[in-house]
Amino acid sequence: MSFTTRPEIRGTFGVVTSTHWIASAVGMGILERGGNAFDAAVATAITLQVVEPHLNGPAGDMPAIFQKVGEAVQVVCGQGPAPAAATIEHYRAEGLTLIPGSGLLATVIPGAFDGWMLLLRDHGTFSLRDVLAPAIGYARDGHPILPRVANTIAGLADYFAEHWPSSAEVWTPGGAAPEAHALFRNPDLARTYERLVEAGEAAGDDRVAQIDAARSEWRGGFVADAVSDYLAEANVMDVSETSHRGVLTREDMAGWQASYEDSLSYEYHGWTVHKTQAWGQGPVLLQALAILKHLDLVAMDPMGADFVHVVIEAIKLAYADREAYYGDPAQSDIPMEYLLSDAYNADRATLIGATASTDQRPGRVPGFAHLSDAYIARATRDFGVADAAPQEPTMAHLTEKRGDTVHIDVIDAAGNMVAATPSGGWLQSNPVIPGLGFPLNSRAQMFWLEEGLPSSLAPGRRPRTTLTPSLAEHHDGRRLVFGTPGGDQQDQWQLIWFLRLVHHGFELQEGMDAPLFHSMHFQGSFYPREAKPGEMMVEPAFGTEVIADLRSRGHTVHVAEPWSVGRLTAAMREANGVFRAAATPRLMQAYAVGR
Secondary structure (H helix, E strand, C coil), X not given: CCCCCCCCEEECCCEEEECCHHHHXXXXXXXHCCCCHHHHHHHHHHHHHHHCCCCCCCCCEEXXXXXXXXXXXXXXXXXXXXXXXXXXXXXXXXXXXXXXXXXXXXXXXXXXHHHHHHHHHHHCCCCHHHHHHHXXXXXXXXXXXXXXXXXXXXXXXXXXXXXXXXXXXXXXXXXXXXXXCCEECCHHHHHHHHHHHHHHHCCCCCHHHHHHHHHHHHXXXXXXXXXXXXXXXXXXXXXXXXXXXXXXXXXXXXXXXXXXXXXXXXXXXXXXEEECCCCECCHHHHHHHHHHCCCCCCXXXXXXXXXXXXXXXXXXXXXXXXXXXXXXXXXXXXXXXXXXXXXXXXXXXXXXXXXXXXXXXXXXXXCCHHHHXXXXXXXXXXXXXXXXXXXXXXXXXXXCCCCCECXXXXXXXXXXXXXXXXXXXXXXCCCECCXXXXXXXXXXXXXXXXCCXXXXXXXXXXXXXXXXXXXXXXXXXXXXXXXXXXXXXXXXHHHHHHHHXXXXXXXXXXXXXXXXXXXXXXXXXXXXXXXXXXXXXXXXXXXXXXXXXXXXXCCEEXXXXXXXXXXXXXXXXXXXXXXXXXXXXXXXXXXXXXX
């Protein structure tokens, strides 16, 4: 094993890893008290809403992939769809050609809270109060605010004061942005959680009844009341530099609940890799594996230019298909069986040449070729789009004014495991709902205001989200959960880490400490939906020779700041029952805990 920045956690009791050390410790505390992986995941997640409010919130989005011991892998869809009045006609009548990356028109039905409650109700063992107590305490009594959160608030303080006064009240109490590491409190959010617990307990002593009562209170009680009352009057400035009213209604919130569905999986060198269906971007990782299966990665130096070049070119091909074909399978026919077929991907692999491609090359799927044509036309139109800040960050060196995502991996003593990538509803996305202490989400920016696409805006349709946790099973008995924040980069960084694990024997932490890279070639998921053909980013630890080699092959290479690309975490259960866990050192926030 090579040098790593921190030890890989090993033990036999259980492990929790997340993007904030406080949340990881909270989850481990639940395991120590006898809770299972699902109890711990929910407690960790709700705590992350408090300590990383620039990255996620209760009204955001939540996909989780999980496995109970002896049962099939499942997905929790906590991704809310577009409201009933969210039509292309309405948005175009507002003078828009793209959905803004912030503000009320960017909002879909809030999904995160109900998704977590569904998982807790059906698979957890703890009461609602026990699971929410840590988050309530940190919101009420304070937590040491991360420098990145403080910097984000400081950068937006004037905007909040002028345009989003309800946010100013919460994030700049007393009119001043918080100092880094100062105790920061959000009493309105604490009271919201507490009222949900009280609503649950009013239903009696049964934990299932309590959780269902809290879900009902969210959908149709005081939370829905506060959201509806606010939206009845709000006309909010957003990133389009125009004020807009929202279309989300009380009826939208009342009519939606989180749900379960089967995972999508692919067999790769002894591993069965599970992802969400194509309402998330997760299948791009499977498509990249299907392409790379036809190439000899074992013979390549995992830190060398050949490896980087081949993987980047496979990523370009997979993401082109994402942009052309992915969308909500409940509303569109997605040709996923064809996209994952051996014959199709053998042909795709032949497109990887000695030099970098600068073309958008979605595959030609029989019966769906019009979607390929539509993507090429759209991406060509949007090359060189005006330089505007995307609304989700991917690297530490970028501006603090963008939202992002968190990630959680948990395995308990019995071997139950959860991977989740909550996001949305961050403090930059929308004004705080008065009295609730949190804002709405901005996930609708994933949609296109063009007819006839799987990702076209339509009432009741799920946005093609970038949120993409992973679970993998090896035929030798190993089981693995992993993921990362990072928008369009999530499946790129996961792919690189997984390939080095599978083909080069990297240990979990070793792979996270190794330098990462990603492509910016394809059209982005976040406003302003920019495409940068042939462009990629690498960490400088690859060295000048590798970087020069990549440039000689035609790649436009941007060198990132050191230790700034990727925020991976992972946890594994070996066949003999030993647990392992790891977390990236980047941003100095993520931690793995276990024993």
